Amino acid sequence: MKFPWGDGEKRKKELNEEIASHLQMAARDREARGESPAQANEAARREMGNASVVQDVTHDQWAWTWLEDLLQDLRYGARSLRKNPGFTMIAVLTLALGIGANTAIFSLVNGVLLRPLPYAQPERLVGTTQYYPKGPLVVMRQQSHTMELVGVSDNKEFNLTGTGDPVRLIGNSVSADFFSMLGAQPAMGRTFHDGEDQPDKDRVVILSRALWEERFNADPNIVGKWITLEGEGREIVGVMPADFRFPSPKTELWVPLHLDPRNTGDYWGDSYMALIGRLRPGATLQQARAELKTMRPLVLAAYAWRMPTNSFVDSSVVSLEEAIVGDARGKLLILLGAVSLLLLIACANVANLLLARATTREREVAVRVALGASRWRILRQLITESVLLSLLGGALGLGVAFSGLSILKAALPPDTPRLADVALDGQVLGFTALLAILTGVIFGLVPALGASKVDMTATLKSGGQRSATGGNHRASKLLVVGEVAVSMILVIAAGLLVKSLWILSGTSPGFRPERVVTARITPNESFCEVPGRCLAFYNELLERMRALPGVRDVAAVNGLPLGGGAEIFPIVVEGQPTPEGAKVPMFWEKIITPDYLSIMNIPLLRGRGFSEADAAPEAQAVVIVSKSTAEHFWPGKGAVGEHIRAKWEPNVWRTVVGVVGDVREYNIRSDSASWIDGVMYAPYGPHAIRGSGADAPPAEMTLVIETADEQVQIAEELKNTVASLNHDVPVSQISPLKSWVAEAMAEPRSTSALFAVFAGLALLLGAVGIYGVISYSVAQRTREIGIRMALGARRKEVLLLVVGQGAKLALAGVAIGIAGGLMLTRLMSGLLYGVHATDPATFAAVAVLLMFVALAACFIPARRAMRVDPMVALRYE
Amino acid sequence: MKQRYQNRIELLQGTLDLLVLQTLRWGAQHGYGIALAIRANSGDILQVDTGSLYPALHRLERRKLIAAEWKTSENNQRVRVYRLSAAGKKKLASERSRWAQISQAIAGILGPAGEGSEA
Numbered sequence: 004m005k006f007p008w009g010d011g012e013k014r015k016k017e018l019n020e021e022i023a024s025h026l027q028m029a030a031r032d033r034e035a036r037g038e039s040p041a042q043a044n045e046a047a048r049r050e051m052g053n054a055s056v057v058q059d060v061t062h063d064q065w066a067w068t069w070l071e072d073l074l075q076d077l078r079y080g081a082r083s084l085r086k087n088p089g090f091t092m093i094a095v096l097t098l099a100l101g102i103g104a105n106t107a108i109f110s111l112v113n114g115v116l117l118r119p120l121p122y123a124q125p126e127r128l129v130g131t132t133q134y135y136p137k138g139p140l141v142v143m144r145q146q147s148h149t150m151e152l153v154g155v156s157d158n159k160e161f162n163l164t165g166t167g168d169p170v171r172l173i174g175n176s177v178s179a180d181f182f183s184m185l186g187a188q189p190a191m192g193r194t195f196h197d198g199e200d201q202p203d204k205d206r207v208v209i210l211s212r213a214l215w216e217e218r219f220n221a222d223p224n225i226v227g228k229w230i231t232l233e234g235e236g237r238e239i240v241g242v243m244p245a246d247f248r249f250p251s252p253k254t255e256l257w258v259p260l261h262l263d264p265r266n267t268g269d270y271w272g273d274s275y276m277a278l279i280g281r282l283r284p285g286a287t288l289q290q291a292r293a294e295l296k297t298m299r300p301l302v303l304a305a306y307a308w309r310m311p312t313n314s315f316v317d318s319s320v321v322s323l324e325e326a327i328v329g330d331a332r333g334k335l336l337i338l339l340g341a342v343s344l345l346l347l348i349a350c351a352n353v354a355n356l357l358l359a360r361a362t363t364r365e366r367e368v369a370v371r372v373a374l375g376a377s378r379w380r381i382l383r384q385l386i387t388e389s390v391l392l393s394l395l396g397g398a399l400g401l402g403v404a405f406s407g408l409s410i411l412k413a414a415l416p417p418d419t420p421r422l423a424d425v426a427l428d429g430q431v432l433g434f435t436a437l438l439a440i441l442t443g444v445i446f447g448l449v450p451a452l453g454a455s456k457v458d459m460t461a462t463l464k465s466g467g468q469r470s471a472t473g474g475n476h477r478a479s480k481l482l483v484v485g486e487v488a489v490s491m492i493l494v495i496a497a498g499l500l501v502k503s504l505w506i507l508s509g510t511s512p513g514f515r516p517e518r519v520v521t522a523r524i525t526p527n528e529s530f531c532e533v534p535g536r537c538l539a540f541y542n543e544l545l546e547r548m549r550a551l552p553g554v555r556d557v558a559a560v561n562g563l564p565l566g567g568g569a570e571i572f573p574i575v576v577e578g579q580p581t582p583e584g585a586k587v588p589m590f591w592e593k594i595i596t597p598d599y600l601s602i603m604n605i606p607l608l609r610g611r612g613f614s615e616a617d618a619a620p621e622a623q624a625v626v627i628v629s630k631s632t633a634e635h636f637w638p639g640k641g642a643v644g645e646h647i648r649a650k651w652e653p654n655v656w657r658t659v660v661g662v663v664g665d666v667r668e669y670n671i672r673s674d675s676a677s678w679i680d681g682v683m684y685a686p687y688g689p690h691a692i693r694g695s696g697a698d699a700p701p702a703e704m705t706l707v708i709e710t711a712d713e714q715v716q717i718a719e720e721l722k723n724t725v726a727s728l729n730h731d732v733p734v735s736q737i738s739p740l741k742s743w744v745a746e747a748m749a750e751p752r753s754t755s756a757l758f759a760v761f762a763g764l765a766l767l768l769g770a771v772g773i774y775g776v777i778s779y780s781v782a783q784r785t786r787e788i789g790i791r792m793a794l795g796a797r798r799k800e801v802l803l804l805v806v807g808q809g810a811k812l813a814l815a816g817v818a819i820g821i822a823g824g825l826m827l828t829r830l831m832s833g834l835l836y837g838v839h840a841t842d843p844a845t846f847a848a849v850a851v852l853l854m855f856v857a858l859a860a861c862f863i864p865a866r867r868a869m870r871v872d873p874m875v876a877l878r879y880e
Numbered sequence: 881m882k883q884r885y886q887n888r889i890e891l892l893q894g895t896l897d898l899l900v901l902q903t904l905r906w907g908a909q910h911g912y913g914i915a916l917a918i919r920a921n922s923g924d925i926l927q928v929d930t931g932s933l934y935p936a937l938h939r940l941e942r943r944k945l946i947a948a949e950w951k952t953s954e955n956n957q958r959v960r961v962y963r964l965s966a967a968g969k970k971k972l973a974s975e976r977s978r979w980a981q982i983s984q985a986i987a988g989i990l991g992p993a994g995e996g997s998e999a
Contacts, residue, residue, distance in 0.1 A: 025911055
């Protein structure tokens with residue numbers, strides 16, 4: 004290594020001269036003592052040795068010393084790590100786990116929460132926290148001075164017919180200026196023109212790149228061609244690039260909103276959608292929020308009917324990122340917190356290993372101090388070593404992160420926002436490197452400070468006997484207590500989640516999922532506009548299905564429970580007028596054929612179920628309500644015989660004829676969304692109420708087919724039967740009801756699985772930590788134990804002595820862990836179900852588990868202590 | 881002669897620095913002179929290896945503990961002369977007390993053993 008310090012050549016020449024003059028003087032002195040000139044020269048040279056080596060070595064003193072010191076430290080560190088392969092392996096693996104898990108979760112957090120949205124000036128993009136129908140959107144677009152607002156519907160399904168087999172595509176209705184507001188450019192063709200969201204101008208569609216490639220063979224001349232969506236012709240005007248994934252990665256096509264004020268139900272009552280926008284130049288988020296409040300009365304005044312005065316009162320404007328990520332933020336941050344705790348445990352463990360080693364290295368350090376090494380130099384050496392260790396751990400951790408991330412992405416529910424954007428990238432690599440170095444400095448500092456303070460005289464004086472410096476040992480005990488406490492918190496968190504999952508999987512969703520196969524039957528919406536056509540189609544389909552072998556019974560519903568969908572509308576309960584300003588009750592309506600309740604095993608509690616006669620046009624309009632709906636609106640009266648109507652149909656009262664058990668309609672945790680006040684069932688037919696205000700029953704239905712046993716395969720027969728009735732009707736999502744239920748459990752399951760993994764690692768690392776400290780202390784106390792045994796202590800007493808020492812540490816850790824858990828688990832109460840964040844049973848069980856693991860970890864060194872031979876122990880010292 | 885050979889001690893790095901600084905306390909000196917002085921003052925026991933001396937001198941110069949300049953000797957020869965800097969004086973004081981500690985410590989270890997073997 005030669006980094007000449009300035010004028011290197013000149014220095015070399017001078018050095019040459021200096022050595023030469025040394026030789027001359029030495030030779031002259033020898034001559035003066037009587038040697039011949041030749042002898043004297045020869046002897047002086049021999050004495051000097053290899054002059055050029057001397058010059059080289061001397062010249063090297065001028066090299067760039069800090070770098071040289073660093074390299075020397077690194078070489079030294081590498082050598083000392085190689086000398087202790089066991090220590091190095093455990094430390095590197097521990098760190099790899101800690102750093103790897105953190106990197107994986109950080110990638111996720113980075114991709115979902117931190118990375119800016121891939122649109123022009125993403126920091127100016129905003130969204131409202133509540134959904135609005137089309138009418139309010141149009142009003143606010145006209146009024147707002149702070150925002151350029153557009154509407155984006157949730158994912159909807161569209162039948163594509165006329166190009167091969169009929170297929171079901173996922174698309175979104177958007178305002179005409181949706182693309183230009185985001186600043187997104189098409190890959191081909193154009194985006195929508197202004198005004199294309201008006202009736203009669205909206206026969207256009209834009210395709211996603213994936214759809215264009217898969218369904219249209221990447222046809223370069225696709226723009227300008229017409230396709231049939233939901234029975235309507237639409238012109239393809241553009242194709243978006245592959246990285247445009249808004250509002251969801253599933254989106255295959257975009258159509259303009261259909262803004263038709265004449266369709267009052269749809270325009271004002273249904274069609275709730277997300278509003279997003281861009282702040283106008285100079286406007287701030289605060290101004291936009293304030294403006295949203297001032298626009299609210301104008302929006303309500305524009306309604307054709309009187310809206311409750313508190314409608315939309317909770318809506319606010321947030322950054323678009325926040326609007327997209329929503330609930331996922333809390334969960335991700337909790338995960339990030341959990342893995343940081345894991346890293347903390349890993350650090351504590353490695354610090355402990357280093358501490359233990361530092362004590363055995365005291366003499367090495369003392370010798371180096373004696374040889375003139377400064378304290379700073381030794382500190383730097385020790386920290387270099389720990390950073391080297393953590394960099395190794397970080398490199399391995401990247402591998403852990405890489406595989407961890409792919410497992411994570413597969414395990415997380417696919418509807419996690421922005422999951423497709425998540426990857427290990429430069430930013431994440433930087434994070435890992437920083438984490439590794441920081442980790443190294445942090446866990447290296449304590450032991451290094453301790454070691455560099457070594458009292459040289461005392462250490463050298465004490466000769467062969469190791470002096471367990473009290474400070475180091477106290478530090479390592481503290482580390483173990485902290486480690487146990489942090490493990491405790493993680494294991495409690497995992498315990499609470501696992502208990503939630505267990506309770507969840509034990510609770511009945513309100514229906515029986517066994518031996519039921521479901522399938523989506525999706526004629527075009529216009530199919531039902533001919534009165535009676537849809538009813539006849541489904542009656543015929545159900546009739547033919549019942550005749551199939553293995554099929555016991557079959558029924559249809561407009562959406563499966565657990566978030567499969569329902570009609571939504573405001574209702575009026577007879578005799579219970581909504582007070583001025585109060586919220587109008589919102590109902591979910593499940594539209595069913597008569598056998599649905601019996602196939603799903605939803606119990607009829609009072610009154611009667613539906614029959615074929617209820618679907619007749621001349622029949623009286625009847626409904627069935629769920630148990631909790633009945634109790635909420637007609638407490639103690641039983642509900643049967645009461646009347647309700649849709650808000651916009653003043654004269655069509657519907658009679659409640661039955662009450663059935665509650666069903667998990669919303670998701671696996673709750674029967675209905677917080678803003679829904681009741682669940683009712685209506686017979687499939689002309690009397691079904693449509694949220695959109697349409698007269699016809701819904702075209703899209705889900706079949707529930709009860710089979711003789713789980714093995715019955717009916718997919719082919721089902722498709723053939725549907726095709727024999729109508730070639731243009733797609734059949735999709737044929738799957739057992741059980742897997743639909745399992746899918747609903749996926750999100751809580753993946754969260755608890757992640758936490759269980761973290762907790763398992765924490766437990767393992769905690770056990771290793773306790774084991775390390777106790778075995779170290781046993782090694783230190785061999786002599787003391789020997790003396791005790793020589794004085795008559797029994798083996799059992801020695802065992803208790805050692806285990807007791809570990810138990811004390813573990814107890815302290817558990818106590819602190821419980822206190823920490825009480826404070827921290829509250830943060831995750833949103834993820835829990837059926838169990839309180841401070842559930843005493845979980846806390847107690849985890850405390851017992853941790854104590855058990857800790858004692859088991861102490862047991863191995865304790866047995867070693869028990870076997871100490873007093874004679875050997877005493878002589879050894 | 882045998883005894884002489886055994887007494888040729890490999891000087892430890894920190895120790896040589898200390899000896900150089902101590903030697904320069906009596907006045908500026910060139911490398912050869914320093915080597916001679918150390919040998920003479922140790923009763924010929926410590927022979928400074930040239931291969932260690934010059935690196936040590938340049939290392940000390942680099943750390944500004946000593947300063948060097950070219951002079952002409954009484955034999956009319958150009959020599960590089962070193963003298964102690966202020967920082968060097970301070971360092972010398974601290975190194976001396978450290979050395980006292982070490983030798984005390986080592987004596988403490990060796991003391992009883994040495995008596996034992998003599999007895």
